[in-house]
Structures are given as C-alpha cells and as structure tokens.
Amino acid sequence: MTILYDESQQAIATESRRVLEARVSKDALLPLLETVGEYHRPFWDTAKEQGWTALALPETHGGLDLGLVELGLIAHEAGRSISGAPFLTSSFGAAKAVELFGSETQKARWLPGLASGETIGAIAFSEGPDALPRRPDVTLTDDRLDGTARGISAGLAADMAIVLANRAGTPVLAIADLAGVERSPVPSFDNSRCLADLHFSATTAETLAAGDTARDAALHILALQAVVTAHEQTGGAEALMEIARDYALTRRAFGQPIGAFQSVKHRITELYGLVELARANCIHAAAREGMADFITAAAAARLSATEAYDSAARDCIQVHGGIGVTWEIGLHLHMRRARSLAIEQGSSLFWEDILVDRLAGEAA
Amino acid sequence: MTILYDESQQAIATESRRVLEARVSKDALLPLLETVGEYHRPFWDTAKEQGWTALALPETHGGLDLGLVELGLIAHEAGRSISGAPFLTSSFGAAKAVELFGSETQKARWLPGLASGETIGAIAFSEGPDALPRRPDVTLTDDRLDGTARGISAGLAADMAIVLANRAGTPVLAIADLAGVERSPVPSFDNSRCLADLHFSATTAETLAAGDTARDAALHILALQAVVTAHEQTGGAEALMEIARDYALTRRAFGQPIGAFQSVKHRITELYGLVELARANCIHAAAREGMADFITAAAAARLSATEAYDSAARDCIQVHGGIGVTWEIGLHLHMRRARSLAIEQGSSLFWEDILVDRLAGEAA
C-alpha cells in the first residue's frame, strides 16, 4: 500500500527546495568536475544545518526518528538541484548498518557523529561490476582488513566505512575506521562523488554480521540506499523534464515554438510518464520499509528511477540541440549524475536480477 | 561482401511482383483464416507454373541452378502479397537437405518432384520453444520413426519431411515419407500455414546425417530457410510501410493529412529505416551462401527482418486508427503473418544465441 504525503511531509519538500534553490547553482557545480575530491561544501553545510543528516536516524542517538519517506523527499529535492556531495546517501547507509546490526557501544560511538553530519560514512561493498560480491577481494583476518575496495563513492571524504569482506570464504559485514587508511583518488566524470580506492592493510575493523546474515544485511543496506537514490534520480529527471518543457515553449524554429512539433512534444510527454512512474514507485518503496516486500519495492523504484533519469538526460539534451551539449549550459551535469547514480548501489542489471529472483521465488 | 542485383535478377523481381499482384488479393486470403488446412491454391499454382519451386535447385534434378539471391527476390515479393502457402520455404529446405546430404538415389527420388512442386516438403525440427532440440522427442530406431513432431508448418500438406530425431541419445537427420503418417491439424491464428502435429509410429525413414554432423546440417538447413523467410518478412514490412505512407497522405484530421503530424511522419520513417536495414542484411546473407560466415549473416538478416515486420505490423495498424483493426481491411493478415514467420525456423531469441555464439567464438 502506498501513501499520500501529509502536511508536515509536504512542508519538508517545499522548505528543502527553497533552501537548495537559494544555495546551489550550476555555476558552483561545474568547476567541481575539473578537480578530484572536491565536493560542494555549501550543500553539505546546508544538509547538516537543516538536520537532513539526522532525519532518518533514531532519536536516542541524535536522530529525528523520521524515516525513508521524509529522507526520500529531501533526496528528491537534492536530485533536482544536483546534490553537491554523495554523503546524504552514503552516511545514511552506514548509519543504518550500525543502527540495525551494531552493538550499543558501536551505536554510541558512530551514530551521533553521523546524525550531526560531523562524521561521514561510506559503503564499501561493490567490486567493479559486482555490487554485492560473494567472495570479496577485501579479507578480514583477526579483526584486521586487508586488500583494496575499488571505486567507493564518498571514499575520499569518509571517516568510517561499512565493508563487505571475506573471512575464510564466508562474507562478513564490518565497520572500519578510515583514519590512516591509504586512499587513491579515482578521477571520474562526476568528481564531486569523491570516489576513491581504499587500500586496507591490517586495518582494525569490528564485525557487524557474518555468513548469509552478512549478505542479507548488506543487501538490505543497499536497498535502503537505493530507495534514497531513486528519489534523487526522480528529482533529477523531473528537473530535466521541466527544463525541456520550458525550452520547448520559448525556443522557436520555422516560425513556431519547437514544442509545437510532435517529435519534441511527445518526447517530453514520454519523460513525464517515466517521471511519474518513478515517483509512484519511490513513494511506494519508501512506505514499505520494514515490510516483507521491501526489497521488491526498492528494486522497482530503482529500475524506474534509473530509466527515468538516463532517458531524461538523453532527451532533454536532444531537445536543446547544439546549445544542449555546451559546457556552460551544464545539462551534462545531470547527464553525468544520471550515470553515476545509475551505477552507485548497483546497476539496473543487478536490480533486475534481485527483483526477478523474488518474483520467481528464487530469492536467496 | 554484398552485391548489386543484375538485370536478370531485377527482372525476376519485377515479373514476380506483376504476377502476384494480379493473382493474390486479401479477399482471397481472409477466408483462409477461418478454415484449418486450406492454403491459397492460385498462389502455389503460380509458384509451380513460374518455376519458383525449381529456382534454387540443381539442373541435374529438374532445377534451374539459380541460388538464394534469386529465391530471396521471389520470397520478398511473396511477402509483399502475403504468400498463400508456406511451401516455397518448406519445400526448399527439404530439397536442400536432400541435395546437400542425400545419396544419388535419394536425390533422384525426391528432387524432381520438389523442383516441379508436385511434391511438397516439410521441415520437422522444432519442438515448441526449441527450434533445434538436442534430444528430440521423435526417436529413430532401425530406420523407423516414433513420436510426435509438434506444430510443423506445411505439415498438413507435405508429402515428405526432413526430421531431426533422437537415435539412442545422438541426433540424426532423416527423410520420412509422410504417406500414411497420421497428422492432427493445429488451428492457428494464421491457418494457411497448414500446421500439423505429425504422429510417427514405426514410420520408415532414411538417415541423412548423424551426430554433430546432423545438428550442423539441421542448423544449415534452418539458416537457408531463415534467409528466404527474412526476404519474405522484409517484403511484408515494406508493403506495410507503403500502406501506412499512402494512408498518411490521404487521410485527413484537423484539416491536414495525418502524415503532416510528426508522430505519424516519424513513425513511418523509422519503419523505412527498419525495412532498409533488413533488406541490406538479406541481400548480404543471400550472397554469403556457402561462405564461412553464412550462419552469422543469416542470423543478422533474420533478426532485422523479424524486427522490421513485427514493428511494421504494430505501427501500420496504429497509424490507421480504428479502421486499422477491422477484419475487412485485412491489415491483421500481415500482423498474423509477421508472428507466424517470426516463429517458424526459430524466434529472435534463438537466432540471437546462434549469432552471439559465433561472435564470441563459442560456436558449437
């Protein structure tokens, strides 16, 4: 069952949009593409100041006890304005891992910092093509991590990471303090994601879960993040659809607005459809947190949101013609972000398999 | 390397189109949908009279020694006019099996009749989803066939069939005389295909090839037929594209021809593109008969032709609006045929696998 947003939730959406539109601009984001490891500090300061970092975490540890629905609303608005840093999702994933699978000591140590935003968390599961490797390269021996976690988003800025590691052939989920861990920056097409390879070498780590539990726990964290990201993708797609519509209304060719040509008109309308389907799946998935079908709902949201954002990037630029591919107009900021969000937390190929395994009753 | 049609080949195309347009009409084809086992006799008589049945067979056995290129041209025109019977393809496949893998005695017995069209041949390889089963249900023991071959096109009318059978666990390719073989008609959405289940019971059969050779031989026969069918599909798609264009030029809405609306205009233009790609692949494949990459070329032709015909059926009807879905206008004849040709000789799923196995160097 899905939900209607109540007044306080609608207020969250309105307020966060207002703040972000005031503080984030493409002119601030464009230069970030040309440096490795820089993120948009005003965005992150805003997130902390507005309490977005604490939103979905338990009150007992500095959180606001709200949930995925509210965080999703923030993520949607962040996506519209092309969020200047990946921490909203990465820290949330890390915090949920600690909250759901950690000891009281671990919660007390990590959650307050993650809730205030002073601590930045990262999720180190993926190994290139495999979002959830069965035998990770990173190994855990006697509470010590060794090996390299590749292309970890937020990796350059994170203070701690939740790592999926291999302990004598079985997967384990562990918390690692990243202080003193060597990191090599990964220059990317979307540099504000602060991507890094994390080189663990006898790094102390505390185990959260082991064996199949660890894998299920990791998938659950990934699904929680995927729902947040899906909201962000939907916001980005929505922004692009509106940009395309506004351009089609003002730009003229052959003596009329190009929006009067059905090729443009219908292309934008198809985008509207993709955005609304993604939005509907996002709201549904956020409302299913904790229910038996949460992974299924998360996968559906993730798939439709990825399709919506990639398509919107392709088509919005196409509708603009030549001007659409210039550096300054910045539509490529969305196009780049569409791809990085499509890959973080597992590509569509990954989520299709997760989804069908469940629909066909083959879930692990 | 592909080819340009020479004058005599162009003459074949022109002449066959002229004859078919004179003798085949949708009014003759519509009633065939409502009876099981009837085919359009004027079409088949024309094929015999014009020598199309003999076209690609060896002169030594009553053939005309022409090849796949010429037969393809006929098939293209037959496809345009929605061929009234499947025998052009089925008998050709059967004849090639005998010509390529049969003894002189077998050639002398079967080829003249197949070349004149007095004998009708069928290919009994497929078993439902599997166009080329590794362990067929039909078994061969001491030159006797047992078991049922399902959904065989031309099966109700054929005098002989090439059967892929299972002999003690290894595949064999065999010729069966269908005289006296029990057949149950398969009522279908395209009844002039004369579909039947063939129930073999101690039916005498002669082996053409055994083991891996049998499988390769069967695939080769299937590929030869697939190239003929691809031409037929391309012809059908071409006809639908032209019907859609003509309708878009005459039908008016909101005070102008509907072809002036880009949704209609571009839809038809995309069909043109699919048709030309299919045509190009067909010509190329026909010219590659006997070369090392023939199977690859046949698969490419088959895939683009199936996509072209299915898409043309969908879109031509859509362009017509309500009138397009009426029984009398008969566009559904093409839509039904597009599907039956898409399934005969293996679906796109089958040919995708055949093609990629070769591209990835995994060919059996």
Place this chain on the structure above:
Amino acid sequence: MTDLEAWRAKAAAWLESMAPAFGREARKGLSEAEDLALGRRYQKAKFDAGYAGINWPTEYGGQGLGHLEKVTFDAEEMKHGFPSFYFGISLGMPVPVLMQFGSDKAFVKERVLKALQGEEIWCQLFSEPSGGSDLAGLRTKAEPDGNGWKINGQKVWTSWAHYSDYGVIVVRTDPDVPKHKGLTYFWVDMKAPGVTVRPIRLAGGDSHVNEVFFDDVKISDDHRMSPVGGGFAVAIATLMIERYVATDSAGFGPHLDLFVDLAKSVELNGRPAIEDGRIRQQIARNYAMRSGLDSINVRARLMMQAGMMPGPEGSLGKLVAVRSRQKLSELALDLQGSDAFLFDEHASQKEDWASSWINAPTGRIAGGSDETLLNTIAEKVLGLPQDHRPDKGIPFNQIPA
C-alpha cells in the same frame, strides 16, 4: 480504511457466491446470445444485492456510496470473469450523463432503473468514419423538423449498439460556425425507424462494435440534452467520466504472474527461460511499470476518499500499459515457439497470450489512441502548444474534406 475493508470483504464473499452461477466456468461454451441473457440475470442479481450503481444517488436506485467503493467492487469482480462487460459502456458513460443532463426527470429515472437492472442497454454514438481522433469534426447532422429534429448520417465504433435500446449522440446542428461550436447532444431510441446497426468484425475475430446509420430519424426536441450548439461540452464531460473507470496495470492483458509461470515452464538455449537475462529483464521492467501504475491508482483512490481531485498522472495508465502488453505478448509467443501456433479466437485476452497479442492494437486505439493521449497530457498537463490545426476557427462547411 477498516470500513472499506469490511465492505470489500462482504462484497468479495457475495461475488464468490455468485461465481458458480455466473462465473467463468458457467459461461464456457455459451453462444453470445445466451451469454448476454446470463449477463442480464447477473446484473439483476447485483441490483437486488445492492451492488449496482454503487456510487449513484439513491433516488435513481443507486447505493449513494463513494467512488472508492465502486472501484473496490470492480477490482474484486474482475477476478471471476462475470458477463458484465455488456453493461460497461451503458452504465459507464451514457446513463450517468443522462442523469446529469436529461430534462424529463420521470423518464430519466425509469431509464436509469431499467439500465441498472440490465433490462435496457445504452450506447454512445460519437465516432464517425471521417473522424478518427477529431471528435469535433463529425458530419452526422440534425436539421430542424417541425418542433423536433431529423438526423442523417453515420456513426462507427459504437460498442454494443446491436444490443442497445437507447443511445446518446452528438450531431452537427450548425455547419456555418467553427466545428466545435456547431454541435448538439441528444439521446435517441435505437429501435426508432431509420436507425440501422451493422456489426463490424475486428481483427481478432469478434465483433462488439458497430456501424450505425441514421436515415431521416425523427426525434422530438425533448431528446435534447444540451443547448443547441452546446453539445461539445457535454461530449467532453462524457469522455472525462472514462478516466475514472477502473484501470488495469496489465493493460487488460494477462497478469505478469502468468508470464513468470510460462518462463519457468519452458527452456531457452538449454536452460530454464526464467534464468535467461532477456526474459528476466522484461519481467523486471514490466513489473516496475505495473507497480508504478498500481501505486498511482491507489493514490488516486486515497485522494478521492480524502475528497481531493486525483492528479493527471492517472491518464498514463492506458498509454503505457497497453503498449507494453503488446510487446510482452509477442515475447510470450516467441517463448512458446511452435507451440504458440495453437489458437482459440474466443480465449480471454486476460488469460491467453495469443488473444492478448491479437487484440492489443484495438486496445491501443479504443478510448483515445496513444497519440491522442500524448497530446492531451502534453497540452493539458505540461502546457505545451497545441498542434497546428488548419481547420481552427474555420466554418465547418469550408474545411476541405
């Protein structure tokens, strides 16, 4: 929601109890005439049990409940394959419009009661051969005749006209003004002299739509349901009602579970098809699309329940669902290979892939083609410009045919 859930449970139980007499099994092998007769008895049973006109005013024999109860009932009813579709259009558009715009209240009430009990059927005479998606371009004309009117012309795609007792019709009463200003809305007696109904056979084989010819059909002015020249607005009101008729994220084709079952039952390239990425991808994509539509529909009901107007995204359903159903059905045929040839033209398109495939084009065209829906959303929702329309503002009789 508990009230509604309780109401749903009660309705579900009643429907369950009706299944043996009127359900899928009971209808097997019936001729269309017999099936219609069964349908009329089922409709009467619904009326007697208080499940007819669920969200209609009680003074017209309705139950006075909300739209939410209506769609809840429809969703439950859909499961049993009852012969209710003969009354879908009748009770869906024409009769509600009669309630809203009919002048003679006594007459209206009598008609509504008979329609609710399945005794009378109404059809909707809008589309014309020349028209396509251009409703306002219709040519059937009504000329003043005494103190009534005389109708001449032809309508087409009229569902169930051959079983209909009455119909609502839009005709041109003034050819000298721009096309949408010269229309007037009437109801007509389908048995009146001069009305000829000729069924149209569709590509899939069946024929529930008709051509309807009007030759000097005389009607009195009390048949008029709109101001003279004000018929277009009433016609649009009629069409708006359609958007609130229960939608189906399966595009009125088979449920996705049936595709999953098929994929589990056949092999592809030597392995179960359900393990093949191509099939998995289509299952996943279609699931995501359908779950999105379901969520949109549930939210629309919640909004209606909360007394709010649902968003325009509701109109996406038909566009994306039927289009996807068409391709998924083709893939289902590919998956069955030569077993797909076996065909029964009377099989249900909700349960049979070939039937779903062959009737999909009708679904993509009926009730607004894909292109019309795209234009409507583009213009009404996104505020994009209307297409160029050379006929705009031109007197109807000066538009080149």
Place this chain on the structure above:
Amino acid sequence: MTDLEAWRAKAAAWLESMAPAFGREARKGLSEAEDLALGRRYQKAKFDAGYAGINWPTEYGGQGLGHLEKVTFDAEEMKHGFPSFYFGISLGMPVPVLMQFGSDKAFVKERVLKALQGEEIWCQLFSEPSGGSDLAGLRTKAEPDGNGWKINGQKVWTSWAHYSDYGVIVVRTDPDVPKHKGLTYFWVDMKAPGVTVRPIRLAGGDSHVNEVFFDDVKISDDHRMSPVGGGFAVAIATLMIERYVATDSAGFGPHLDLFVDLAKSVELNGRPAIEDGRIRQQIARNYAMRSGLDSINVRARLMMQAGMMPGPEGSLGKLVAVRSRQKLSELALDLQGSDAFLFDEHASQKEDWASSWINAPTGRIAGGSDETLLNTIAEKVLGLPQDHRPDKGIPFNQIPA
C-alpha cells in the same frame, strides 16, 4: 575489384609505414598545438605520397581517382588514429565548394594546393545562435559597401575556426524577401579585421567548435561564390557533399568487438556477462544493425563504382548508428559497475566507453539532429508532407523572432 584491392593494399602498406611517426602512439601526451603541427606534417606526407585529394581533379593537385578509392583510403586510414581530423571539414566541404564555385581560378588553385598540403585550413560558417535546424533562418547580414560588402553578425558551432585561415559563409543580403531567397554565399579571410573567434567548450570537455563574430568585416565582391540571393542553393550543395563523407556503422563510437571483449571479461549475476541474455541480446541487435549499415555502404560504393547514384538509404547511417551507440555505451558503463567511474576526458571515443557515452549527444546533434534526418527522409524519400511552417513565404523581417 582486383585493381582496387591492389590499390588498397599499397595504400594500407604506406599507412602502416607512417604509423610510427604519426599514429596513435606517436600522438600520446601531445598538446593540441603539437598535435596540430604533427597533423600538418602528416597531411604534407599524404600529399607527397599521392594520397591527398584522391578524387580531386589533377589540375588542382588532386589524384584524379574515383570516390571509391577515396573511401577505401579513409577506411584504412581510420585504423591508425592519425591526426587527420583537423582537415576533415576543410577538405570535406569548403575547399571542394571553392573549386566548384570560386571565381578567380588562379587564387582558387593556390588555396586548394595549400589546403591539400595542410598549410591552410578552411572552416564552414553556417549555423547561427537563432538557427538550430533552420538554416535559411540565419540573421548574419552583408550590406553593400562601396563595390564590396560589409558583414555583421554571429555564427556558431564552427568546427576548427580557431585554426582556420579562411572560411565559407552564408549571409543575408536581402531581408525583404522570403527567408531562403535573401541569402548569398561568400568566402572570408578568417584573419581579417573584425573577425573574432571564441571557442565553445563541449559537455565532454573538449572544444573544437567556436562562436565567430563579424563586426563590420569588409570584403570585396570577388569573394562572392553565388549570385546575390542565390546562396541557399550553394549552401545545400555543400551539405549534400557531407553524405558522401565516409560513414561509420559504429556511430563513431567503439567497435562492437570491444563490447564483446568487455562482456567476456566481467561477471554478471555470478556468470560471465557474455552468457547473460540481456548482454547477448544487445550484442546481437547491434551487430544486425551495424552489418545492415555496412551492407548499405558497400552497396553504395558498388553503385558509385558502376556510375550509379546510391540510394537514399545511405542517410540512415548516422541516425541509427549514433543513437544505438549512445545506449550501448551506457550499458558498457553499467557492465563495468564502479570500475566505470575512472575517466579520462581525452580518451578516444572510438576506444573508450565513457568517452563514447559522454560525446554521443554531440554526435546525435552535429550534422543534422535525429529529428532533422527523420524529416528529410520522410519528405525527400517517402514524399510525406512538410511540417507546418508558419514562416513559409513570409518576408524574413516580418517573421516574429
């Protein structure tokens, strides 16, 4: 074909021998200035070896061979990654047009020889900020000035203008007639006073296209290459030439083999990606599309060799190839997962999937957007009606901006 094959072999051998000095490896790490200098030396080497102006008349320093030799050479040359693209436009359109329409033969010959040897580069000044796909709508104007002309206005998307010595330009010389009737075609000295070139940076990072501003740029009338008011025809002639420039069924992105290699090197759902149906389907579909385009191109060459005019299907290449390349590149990134993040904006879009993906939109727009190509085919090939164009026949200065 044996002559041609022999010629191809000879050319291939020569290109092979040039690779160490000018090829992919030799260019690694060069600045654009250094790369251009290398390119000029390579162009000179081609000229000396008799591979420049292959199908141009000998009196202009060409080789007097056929178009077939030209495309054969281009196909071979493409393999080595030589720095030849600086001259692609120059020798592709402007210089041939100069040969065809230039008035002062001696001047023309001198320019052509220098261009062939890489000493001088020409650009093509067509598109304008207001224009998009509407070429005839351009606003840059040339007014009579003594017995010459004075140019004012702005052009955009001018490739290599920042390295160009000369350019061909279409300008409006009469705003009082319908838009395509008021244009005239000139050549201009890009170093002349009043010409300002400002590079435009593209989404992918590089910037080989420019804005070019003209402020009171004075030219004598011998720069004119068309009758006054007859410039549109020459402009179209220029664009027609583009269709005969060598096409690439890979849509100027990576070869499909590279995708197959990638699919073999990574795992999906615990199995090699090359065994996954989703990946196999894309490989198969893209192969079929590309082999179709290759076959179309080969047939076009055969026809030209036989002295026939190739069919219009040649114009499909760019439309379908670049569009497919865009999606295939996205899939390649998905396949690499987090390894796809590592990005080098200078990587070749023929060899790197991220570079291919990020530059694909430019490919879909440059040289005719998808929509323009669809309209051209629809109208020129299929005879479908032209779109509604309110500006048709209206004097240019009365069209609302």
